[in-house]
Amino acid sequence: MSEPAIRFIDVTKKFGKQVVLDRVNVDFPTGMTTVIAGGSGQGKSVSLKLILGLMKPDSGRIMVDGQDISAMGRRELNRIRTEFGVLFQGAALLDSITVFENVALPLEERTSLSRQEIKERVEEMLARFDLTGHGDKYPAQLSGGMKKRVGLARALMLQPRIMLFDEPTTGLDPKISMEIYRLFFETQKKYGFTSIIVSHDIPKVFNLADQVILLNNGHMTTFASPEEIQHSADPEIISFVETTMGQIYVSKEMEKIS
Numbered sequence: 001m002s003e004p005a006i007r008f009i010d011v012t013k014k015f016g017k018q019v020v021l022d023r024v025n026v027d028f029p030t031g032m033t034t035v036i037a038g039g040s041g042q043g044k045s046v047s048l049k050l051i052l053g054l055m056k057p058d059s060g061r062i063m064v065d066g067q068d069i070s071a072m073g074r075r076e077l078n079r080i081r082t083e084f085g086v087l088f089q090g091a092a093l094l095d096s097i098t099v100f101e102n103v104a105l106p107l108e109e110r111t112s113l114s115r116q117e118i119k120e121r122v123e124e125m126l127a128r129f130d131l132t133g134h135g136d137k138y139p140a141q142l143s144g145g146m147k148k149r150v151g152l153a154r155a156l157m158l159q160p161r162i163m164l165f166d167e168p169t170t171g172l173d174p175k176i177s178m179e180i181y182r183l184f185f186e187t188q189k190k191y192g193f194t195s196i197i198v199s200h201d202i203p204k205v206f207n208l209a210d211q212v213i214l215l216n217n218g219h220m221t222t223f224a225s226p227e228e229i230q231h232s233a234d235p236e237i238i239s240f241v242e243t244t245m246g247q248i249y250v251s252k253e254m255e256k257i258s
């Protein structure tokens with residue numbers, strides 16, 4: 001198998017006395033989709049920040065395409081970050097510029113394409129995400145699902161090799177969440193990027209996963225497939241599965257009621 005796109009080697013991350021990651025070793029294989037699951041406050045967002053070099057580990061190494069990102073200086077970090085597409089909690093659109101301008105931003109900052117070329121690419125992307133005719137709106141004038149789609153469109157503009165999603169569907173209703181996942185699945189198939197998704201949307205998001213990583217008490221456990229989790233003998237993992245299944249049960253009941 002080729003070298004993993006991202007590899008954690010003995011990574012420890014602490015905040016004061018709190019150990020968030022405790023000598024974690026884990027691989028994110030190239031071209032595959034990895035879902036990181038785990039309870040609130042277990043360190044999922046911190047893990048993504050480590051991958052982007054926005055935080056440094058206390059010890060250990062984080063390899064991106066075989067290079068240690070935690071040892072890089074600012075210039076190298078900026079270069080390697082152009083390979084990432086990122087969609088964080090809340091989509092993080094710039095409120096003072098239009099949808100069109102938000103999606104065009106990566107091309108304007110990172111390429112020397114002409115106005116006309118940028119316009120064509122942005123319009124093509126807006127069409128792909130069902131946003132044709134909304135380019136002149138400002139983020140405040142969009143629904144939650146539209147904001148996420150704009151965020152996804154912008155993240156894909158530079159055809160990243162690695163996509164990081166932190167809770168891409170938080171706050172969206174189930175139908176729109178499915179739509180975001182469907183779009184994600186299509187674009188992943190088209191571009192073939194490596195992706196890492198942090199999500200509470202279990203088991204929906206498991207349908208997209210090539211592998212699942214459970215983060216609990218500072219440890220990451222890798223499962224080659226979502227089904228494998230169900231067969232774990234680890235009491236903590238069994239408890240995690242039971243809790244999330246409990247949530248699914250409740251949400252189905254809610255759907256029936258509404």
Ligand SMILES: Nc1ncnc2c1ncn2[C@@H]1O[C@H](COP(=O)(O)OP(=O)(O)OP(=O)(O)O)[C@@H](O)[C@H]1O
Pocket residue numbers: 015020038039040041042043044045046047
């Ligand atoms: N900059 C920071 N300084 C101090 N502690 C931090 C910092 N960033 C994160 N933490 C702590 O690290 C732990 C993990 O945080 P993180 O945001 O990764 O959780 P999470 O798994 O993403 O949770 P959620 O599912 O609620 O988003 C939390 O206890 C948090 O308080």
Ligand SMILES: [Mg+2]
Pocket residue numbers: 044045046166
């Ligand atoms: Mg988080």
